[in-house]
Amino acid sequence: MNTPAPGANVVYQDPLRQEQSRKKARRDALIGMASLIGFVVVTVFLVTRSSGWSSVQNTFFNGDQFVESFPTLLEAFWLNVRIFLIAEPLILLIGLLVALARTLRSPIFLPIRVIATLYVDVFRGVPTILVIFLLGFGMPALQLQGVPSDAIFWGTAALVLSYGAYVAEVFRAGIGSVHPSQTMAARSLGLSSFQTNRYVVLPQAIRNVMPPLLNDFISLQKDTALVAVLGPIEVLRRAQIDTSSNFNYTPYVGAALIFIALTIPMTRFADWMQRRSAKKRQAGGVTA
Amino acid sequence: MTSNPYLHVDSVWKSFDNHSVLRGISLEVLPHTATVLIGASGSGKSTLLRCINGLETVDAGSITIDGDLDVTAFNTDLDAVRRRVGIVFQSFNLFPHMKVIENIILGPTKVLKKSKAEATSFGLELLARFGLESKSEDYPDRLSGGQAQRVAIVRALAMKPEIMLFDEITSALDPMLVGEVLDAVRELRTGGLTIVMATHEMNFAREIADNVCFLKDGIVWEQGNPGALFSNASRPETQAFLSRVG
Numbered sequence: 001m002n003t004p005a006p007g008a009n010v011v012y013q014d015p016l017r018q019e020q021s022r023k024k025a026r027r028d029a030l031i032g033m034a035s036l037i038g039f040v041v042v043t044v045f046l047v048t049r050s051s052g053w054s055s056v057q058n059t060f061f062n063g064d065q066f067v068e069s070f071p072t073l074l075e076a077f078w079l080n081v082r083i084f085l086i087a088e089p090l091i092l093l094i095g096l097l098v099a100l101a102r103t104l105r106s107p108i109f110l111p112i113r114v115i116a117t118l119y120v121d122v123f124r125g126v127p128t129i130l131v132i133f134l135l136g137f138g139m140p141a142l143q144l145q146g147v148p149s150d151a152i153f154w155g156t157a158a159l160v161l162s163y164g165a166y167v168a169e170v171f172r173a174g175i176g177s178v179h180p181s182q183t184m185a186a187r188s189l190g191l192s193s194f195q196t197n198r199y200v201v202l203p204q205a206i207r208n209v210m211p212p213l214l215n216d217f218i219s220l221q222k223d224t225a226l227v228a229v230l231g232p233i234e235v236l237r238r239a240q241i242d243t244s245s246n247f248n249y250t251p252y253v254g255a256a257l258i259f260i261a262l263t264i265p266m267t268r269f270a271d272w273m274q275r276r277s278a279k280k281r282q283a284g285g286v287t288a
Numbered sequence: 289m290t291s292n293p294y295l296h297v298d299s300v301w302k303s304f305d306n307h308s309v310l311r312g313i314s315l316e317v318l319p320h321t322a323t324v325l326i327g328a329s330g331s332g333k334s335t336l337l338r339c340i341n342g343l344e345t346v347d348a349g350s351i352t353i354d355g356d357l358d359v360t361a362f363n364t365d366l367d368a369v370r371r372r373v374g375i376v377f378q379s380f381n382l383f384p385h386m387k388v389i390e391n392i393i394l395g396p397t398k399v400l401k402k403s404k405a406e407a408t409s410f411g412l413e414l415l416a417r418f419g420l421e422s423k424s425e426d427y428p429d430r431l432s433g434g435q436a437q438r439v440a441i442v443r444a445l446a447m448k449p450e451i452m453l454f455d456e457i458t459s460a461l462d463p464m465l466v467g468e469v470l471d472a473v474r475e476l477r478t479g480g481l482t483i484v485m486a487t488h489e490m491n492f493a494r495e496i497a498d499n500v501c502f503l504k505d506g507i508v509w510e511q512g513n514p515g516a517l518f519s520n521a522s523r524p525e526t527q528a529f530l531s532r533v534g
Binding site for chain 1: 343368374399447483496
């Protein structure tokens with residue numbers, strides 16, 4: 001190869017080596033594929049030949065039952081989606097406000113800080129399903145004027161309170177992850193502490209916590225099923241009814257499939273974001 | 289040089305966790321002059337600069353700006369102080385989620401309440417003055433250390449400060465990039481801005497300073513114009529320091 005001019009941006013790879021590594025990559029892909037197919041074939045063969053398979057298939061993977069129940073499951077799942085869509089923005093709002101409240105330093109805000117800390121301690125410590133029982137059965141039992149007795153309302157409220165505490169901690173960690181020198185630089189420009197949070201700290205904090213926030217979203221999607229214990233016919237409740245009327249568990253499998261269909265894309269997205277931010281942190285270096 | 293001092297530091301004490309950093313330091317800075325603080329690490333240079341714009345509170349003593357604004361009084365609006373006193377740090381501290389121009393106009397638009405158009409045009413003007421006009425739309429991670437530090441200088445200048453504090457602004461830089469940052473300071477000095485600068489660049493201190501202060505044990509150990517101090521220091525500790533840093 002000719003010697004490049006000094007300073008020129010040149011990338012050079014030996015063509016022979018390139019060809020070899022291309023060959024190796026092709027071979028690796030083929031071996032991987034063959035191994036995977038072999039594994040699947042053997043597993044399917046063994047499982048379907050085992051003695052109990054026909055009853056397992058009939059109980060969990062019954063085609064007729066599936067076709068019959070799946071549309072009603074999907075319809076019921078719409079309630080889960082609505083609970084999620086209402087709860088998520090409220091959770092983000094509460095989480096952010098609580099996290100910010102805990103950063104307040106002025107003595108006049110002491111009550112707010114104490115309340116925020118107590119809220120997080122309590123709702124992070126109590127199992128979500130217990131909060132759902134407590135609010136869902138307890139609040140309507142008060143029979144107070146103006147307090148709704150709707151199970152969906154209280155189920156959603158319980159999810160919001162429970163997840164709000166978790167998300168508050170995620171945001172707080174994010175705020176802590178922004179280097180204090182950023183705050184110092186902002187204050188040195190004359191920005192108030194509110195402006196410093198608003199324009200400098202929070203944008204970076206939120207970016208840093210996107211992957212864990214997405215994980216909490218995924219978890220919330222699944223936990224909408226917990227509202228079933230209060231009676232509303234969402235997807236789990238629907239599956240339970242179908243299952244007990246036919247003594248067949250295929251509807252449960254159908255409900256599981258619906259959750260998976262929604263959570264897998266989100267999990268992949270969260271993984272991708274995590275990798276991207278890790279890469280960014282590595283490449284980012286000191287300039288920040 | 290008969291004018292009143294622009295900055296008056298009077299017997300300032302400051303300690304961290306029982307470790308005394310400033311021990312009754314006093315200093316006067318005349319308007320439109322450059323004061324250079326030299327001294328070993330830990331001699332209190334950075335702490336003094338941070339006290340001047342209220343990033344640190346003092347334990348005792350007073351710091352007065354322009355004869356009337358007492359930085360150290362309990363009821364002083366420190367945001368008002370910081371609007372008049374610019375500071376640039378060793379570690380740049382640019383905001384990584386904002387473009388260069390956004391870094392620069394943040395203070396003018398949010399603190400000085402200027403319009404975005406006005407702030408942007410002044411920001412671009414300043415960038416051009418320091419040869420950075422092509423970088424205005426870049427994010428800080430695309431800049432070299434020297435460029436990042438010059439952007440940090442522009443960001444502080446965009447607030448139209450009456451005095452600039454430089455806290456070892458070349459110490460984190462590749463030696464190749466020190467020159468371009470010092471050029472920027474030289475340019476400001478020529479423009480007549482009042483400057484207080486902590487540095488280890490002795491040649492630069494000799495060149496731009498009107499007054500060089502050697503800090504040791506939290507006080508100004510010896511000061512004078514660079515010609516006198518560098519070649520004719522009267523105290524042995526000053527001579528020892530100068531001979532070590534060459």
